Amino acid sequence: MDEEEGGDKMKVGVQGTSADIGDNNINTDCDDPMSTGDISVQMEHVETLNSKIDDNQQTDGSGVTKKTSAALPDSKDSKLCGWLHITTNKGPLKINRLRWFAYSDTNSRLYFYRNPHDFLPLGEIDISHATFYFDPSKTDKPGGFEIRSENKDYYLEAPDRAVMMFWLQELQKRRRSHATQRNSDFLPYKSQRPSSIGGLSQAKSRAGAPDQCETKKDNSEIPEIPTSENMGVRRASLDEWRSSSGKPSLLTQSSLKSDIQDVMSNIKKQSNQGRRSVISSSPSPSAEDWTLLDQPSRQRTSGDLSPPIRSGKIVTAFNKLKVGVRRSKQIDEPVCQPGVCFKCKQLQNEVCVLQEEQSSTEDELLAHREIIRLHQKEVDYLRRELQTRFAETEQSEDGLHQMLKERDKHIVELEYCLTSANEEKAHALQKQRMLEEEVKSLKDQVTMLQHMLQAKDEVIVKLTNDMYELEKNNNDPHSSPKPSSPTIRKSVVFDTDTRELEKLRDMCSAYELQHKFLTKEILELNELRQRDNEQHKHLSMENAKLEAKYLQTKSKYLYLLQEMKQPVRDGESSSQTIISQLLTDAIQSDDDLDEQEHFLTSSGQEYDIYGFVKKYDFESGEFDPVTLEAQKLERKSTEMSDKAKRQDEELSHQVKWENYMMAQAGKPLVRSQELKAMVRSGVPHEYKEVVWKECSNFHIGADRDKLGPHYYKQLVSKSNSSSHDPSSKQIELDLLRTLPNNRHYATVDSPGICKLRNVLLAYSWHNPSIGYCQGMNRIAAIILLFLSEEEAFWCLVAIIDYIMPADYYSKTMLAAQADQRVLKDLIQEKLPRVASHLEQYSVDLSLFTFNWFLTVFVDNIPIETFLRIWDAFLFEGSKVLFRFAVAFFKYVEEDIMRKKNTLELNHFMRIMGEKITDVQRVAQIAFHTVNPFPMRGIASKRQFYLLQVKGELAELDKIRKDLYSKHSLTKTHEDFSDDDLLD
């Protein structure tokens, strides 16, 4: 840029220095040149504003730089450019970047670049259709303004309000000028068009000639612009601007104001002049001073008229032009005269002579060479035109008529152009009016603000007076001890006034902010509402579908009933067929229903959150597809309605747990009544891990520490090294037979299998007297769904070694058997009806309940149900097993009472667990309905039955021993290994 600053260019720097500073700013402080407040306006022409602007610049900090760089080859226009912050909305982010903005007059676009040297703009804003806006209330961003263009908002920010105003007014002017330019562009374009068609080159040459003259004049006159005159114009325009726009500017620093005004008036002037020169093409004295847009016009003409060929001969053409034209005109009249070529030759000879003459007067020609060059092409055209004209006239006169017609047509076209231009003009005027209105409204705003200020002042005055009065009143009684000077009080009052003012101002800005926020809020809410509406629509559609289905089903049902009601005529064929068709329908519709289900639950998986296969066809001994279907649907419906019913409850429960866990925050579990109640109502899925872990730790206590931190790892490595023992054999047999309907244990490669093996083997090594007992696999598998491998091991230890009574899983399962007798007693006690009913049909409930106790209810019982039992079981202990076992019987009491034979009862007992779907209800029964439930009673019963079972087992053992010893005498092998020996 330094190179460009020669000769007639000058620069007014921010600090009143050379362009180097500006360049430095751009180059080095590219990230934040705004801090130096650099706005550059590049001008093509000389501006000797040096001294004055220097003065201004020195006084005000924020600089406005006028940069002139005439020699920029591709930017002949005056340039409006400078640094501005632009805020772009990219997704949710608002990015505020400093960009170099440059306005292009040719297409009325504001381009922005990363820095002024860039070639490719980062973006562009179409100014021709843009509207501008700024918010006076934005006190934090005084220089912020908005450009709305093509349905897009651009938030720009100038360093301060003055610069912003400069930009806005400048952009408005440019937009206006572009609009008029656009309109005027129609005329030259249309006038040129026919010439390109051919046959109207004369019109074109006529049109082109003044252009060229003007250009020539301009060229010659540019260097002669007197600086003093320039100054004069500037000043005058400044005054004019001031007087015309009586609007009190928002600027506070007068020096800056004047400076900006200066700059703006200059630009205004420039653009006005330039525009005028384009529109009217009439050179005026002022236009000569400011050839803002004349240069492009020259470019245009030269581009149209001068082909790249330049030969020495053609240079002379200009001189011949007039002669040629004249002669051709003479020729025009004798239309059919032959010997045209001869005359041409004569002319050429003449040209040769003239050429010789010209060479002698070369000095003189040099001065006109430029013009000649520009016109030479025209001459060529004319000549060619003449030739064709002659040929045409020779052929027929019709051509002339045609031409005339064409001209008429052309005239019409031109007229049309004129009207359209007029329309455009009217449009522009309207736009202007609109803009004026905008300005007016802004003015109104200002006056309003003034009024407000005035009102506030009044209030302040009033308040001050009040205050004064009050203070006076206050002081009066204490006048004797406080004769202090009124000036202090006055100052105090003044102080409070200013504070009040400040406060009011703050309030005002706060309100503005609030207004902004609320507007945004409204938009946001609107959007939300729209989204909700959509969802609502969607759901109601879904609902309608379901309702349709329901009604269909209902109609079928009624139809069926009607059919049943009718007396049987002609056999039962018709009703039979209808029923069978309905039955097939019912089974088929299941597929659709499944789809619906998938859709509704949205999870649509075949597994639940615990990894269990979702199944609805429980074992019920029912093989009739329709009945099975009916049962399945019934279960689904209860499940869904339960879920809907419990939603609120569950939510509050969840919140309770959240709060508790927050407070707990990793501390060891403390047993409290509150926690007990919470556990009883269920530990939410996400907290099960923590709670179960804490519970097992609580049961094991310090024993775990005694065994050391590596105890589990040692056990695992021990079990891996030596594989042959009866427990490991059985464990291997059972691994894949553990919860086979859970995907974590589905295949040999499933992650759960390996963990399960490790945990079970580790336990068999940890407690060899128990080793492995079928049932432990299910317990371990359930624990592993929630806990890590090692923690699961400890939880298993807690259950078997601590929570359950001794000998539960031992070789005789003594305690487990004893517990069944305890349970029988409890049923007798709590549910005598059930007990006697079962007694009546000789049903031994212990055959079914044994599994419940041994596996902690992981046995054909809904997952949610047994998990609830587990929560309480781990927290409270084995008494919970009795509570729930009794509750189960209570839950299905009526069902049991309805069964009237052994087989049915046995069968019902088998599927009884599946019926316990309402966790809430069963928990309610277990913890409230069956109370009192004293542990002491259970303990003493346990003691009693333990002895009883022990005795029976001893008897059995004796019999077996007897049997097998006899057997072993006769038979060869007898591996009666570990189990049947009582200890």
Add this chain to the structure above:
Amino acid sequence: MAGRTGAQRPNGATQGKICQFKLVLLGESAVGKSSLVLRFVKGQFHEYQESTIGAAFLTQTVCLDDTTVKFEIWDTAGQERYHSLAPMYYRGAQAAIVVYDITNQDTFGRAKNWVKELQRQASPNIVIALAGNKSDLAQKRMVEYEEAQAYAEENSLLFMETSAKTAMNVNDIFLAIAKKLPKNEGGGPAPSRPGGVNLNSQQTQQSEGGCCK
């Protein structure tokens, strides 16, 4: 409620007596007791049948020429420590299937023990069948058919090699048991042991019919 349309109803007899029998399955762990029952009751087979804890109760009805036989099946756990529970299940049973795995000699030995115990402890007239399961795995055979056959004859047991996987002989063994059971009124002998299950009270009520169309 009980099976109206037995998927596995081998015979289509229409009318006649309804007899109800308690049948217990015994045998070493993982020989296929549950699989046999599942095949018989539901016609299904799972490679990894969930290991039985305690015992499982199932029912199935078969129809002989003029008799409907209802089986009340107790499928017991195989692990040795559960054997102490076995008397609860075989007490009062009229029939028992002792199952062994033909690919495992130990399970055959265990089966013999069960036979002994049943003969000694269970109802005197109990019908015992010996099932050599997993006959589809004949290439891994460890227990010879003849050996088991001889043993069965010696102890007057019904004997079949079965396969729950291929369903071979599964229905047949149950049918054979049904045929061998005494069909006199009441369906079974009175319990021989004190504390046994008294079946008389409800078995007289079984004449309601309609359970087998």
